[in-house]
Amino acid sequence: MAGSEDSPAGKHVAVFTFPFASHVAPLLSLVRRIAAASPATMFSFFSSEKSNLTRFPGGRRDATCPNLVAYDVWDGAPEGYVPSGRNPVEPVEIFLRVVPGNFESVLHAAERERGRKITCLLTDAFYWFAADMAQERSVPWVPVWTASPCALLAHLETDSIRQIFGTSGMTLDAIPGLSAMRMMDMMKEVLDETAPFPTMLYRMGQVLPQAAAVVANSFENIDPIVEGELRSKLRKVLDVGPFVLSPPPPLSDEHGCIPWLDEQETASVVYVSFGSVIRPPPHEITAIVKALDKTASPFLWSYRGDAKAEIPRELLESATGTRGKVVPWAPQLHVLGHRAVGAFVTHSGWNSVLESMIGGVPMVGRPFFGDQSMNARAVEAVWQIGVAVEGGAFTEEATAVALERVLAGEEGKRIRERVGALKEMALGAVEPQGSSTRNFDALVEIVTG
Template identity: 50%
Template sequence: MSAAETAHVVAFAFPFGSHPTPLLHLVQRLAAAAPTVHFSYFNTKKSNHNVFSKANLHVYDNIKAYDVEDGLPEGHAFSGNPLEEIEFFIGATPENFRRRLDEIVEETGLKATCLLTDAFLSFSSEMAAEMGIPWVAVWTAGPTAVSIHSYTDLIHGRLGQTGHPENQDQTLDFLPGMAAIHASDLPQEVVHLDTPFSRLLHSMSRSLPRAAAVVLNSFDGIDPVVENDLSSKLRKVLNVGPFPLPSPMPPSDDQSGCLSWLSTQSAASVAYLSFGTMLTPPPHELVALADSLEEKQIPYLWSFRDNSKINLLQGFFERTSSRGKVVEWAPQLQVLAHSSVGVFVTHSGWNSVVESIVAGVPLICRPFFGDQMMNRRRVEDVWRIGVGVEGGIFTKSGMAGALNLVLFEEEGKKMRENIGGLRECALRAVAENGSSTQNFKSLVQIATSSHQD
């Protein structure tokens, strides 16, 4: 096959939070399924460094990674606002991707035949249309979140400024499958459309119906009403997850000895605590969380990355070292799969929720931003596989009550049964003839065909 005929799938990453890694995992799965297709992965230099320090890219001959400009002015001093870096990046798009892609096409002679991009980067819709190739949007969160974004205009029409206190308890029962969601659960990017980031997501909500397919790290049956509604509005919805399952469990990089330590603990007794890569609870909540673990004498494994706050808990870690372990990083998939883990204390990001479902471990949720509040509501009120922390923040008494409920009471046993049912649903989806397996085959066909339907 000549270079002109070679299928060339171009992936554009949104370089923040947990977004780049699921996109890369999807590219790797596609590259393994279509070894004669060339894949290019575009991301910022900083994010590429972070992602590829944990990925074995060298085993894929048909994937190449490229850096795009991040939009940061030379020598810029950050204010501490986490959205600042995102806004500089948004300001650089789409020209940074367009320019770099033109360079790579010139160098390799390989024209793009499909754009496979983070759904946030909705400018890809117009770029793909200009080139006469399909756009496949990858949504890294769950079906509830993408559905909520698709209804942004209707939500504003019905609730007005949902940020107003008098509207906080109102439910979204006027949307399919959303009766459990409250106005207070909505992401700020849906509530207020006055920032570059919120405008980016609003633009996305209007662009997704033009995508050849919208791919989710989810599985059929997790939210049937929402899934059916999405399918009625989008050209093709492909649940191809949960991402940990279609591939074998990766070999553990357990330099901190988490798994060997867990093997010394009783079955379903350990609280595993992790709040993702981007945030740490505020100091008073960290202290309350530690106090509750100490009072209840709960064995714990705590993945604690924020060195600026670890001194707050040094005394706690020393006093409880006989029944607890703190590490900078834990192999989360393997940790959750370990029989001694009884509860996952989490920010309720979508990847963490899905990984907990796959492992069959109930959750205690302390959401912070984005889709996390909606995920918590699904966990507690719809699926009944966990509980949100009382009042939305960690307090000593509230956390002690949540630990007691999940680990020792009858309700916790029911949560384990419920999450076991969802786990079975996920396992069926990734079986040989399961829905996620079939959807992935459809994705391979859409992404690697040289011509748009």
């Protein structure tokens, strides 16, 4: 029995992931750090079979952490299921129908196989049911929040936001920490009281105050007002981010992005990327290409899809030439840290916002869903380290104007100074005596102590 490796009385941490979008990778990275810091503690990592196959290609054992083992939980889909494509959250809704039973059954199996009872639940914050599971077992529950702090605050303030919305309120200035936000920036999930995914988020906001600590992919003093509100509502908040800096990823540059950037002038290149999920509609892609051509900006575009088939050939050839480079993937953190990059055209996902801060690069935001609108608003109105595309969608004129604002003139200079200050704060947080490092040590103590 695997549990014979250590005393049955030792520590055993169960990790529950939300196996969709960008949730798994940051949680797995954090767990590997904790596992390395506490090698005598067992970690059992629960995710869907599809997710685990991509994260543990060599089998259930982790190559870098011998005390970490992966377990498959049922995703709820019947055999032969193929998503219809009509509803992008359909797989999520199917999955939510079978929680928490799918986790409970595999959790018992992991305890039997490894010979130790669970001593802590470390989960994606979405999993409201983990509060009851932890209470039943008399173990700490430590949820991990991977999105932005202001989005977390919005979920804790859902009832107040819905009340304001119900009276046709257009601003949230009555809610401390969210006063810069407008109702148009709010996540639609906060306002929806019926669908399964919004219901999950609402229940999460109700039970998070029960958690032993809430872990955040952020760093202290990034937004003191929001931080103060979160600390007043939650038992303990541990900012241990930016996750991507602990440790930073190794450079993998199969498409030659860095050598190409080496040939460009300082702060001249526009980097374009919309993450691993989002692709703007065709007319907006065309608008971006035309705007880049209009501003004569050199650009690097990490394009998810078939650029040659999806971008009009004459536009692509005109815009690229010797001035642009389109690749299927780019080492984003390293690209944003390069001296040649002067602007980042982004969907405003939280990981991308953090990576832009780390690189000291101003942003041009075009949000699509989730917390992206709140992030884009914070970038423009709270931190003032970028601008949102006017009208909320890419047009040639709006995109060109936004690029000019962040790349040139006094406004661009002030934006670069402010994002540079946040860069220093982020890098300082992960130093040996930095706030995120101290918070990580406190997290290890809670999880394995």
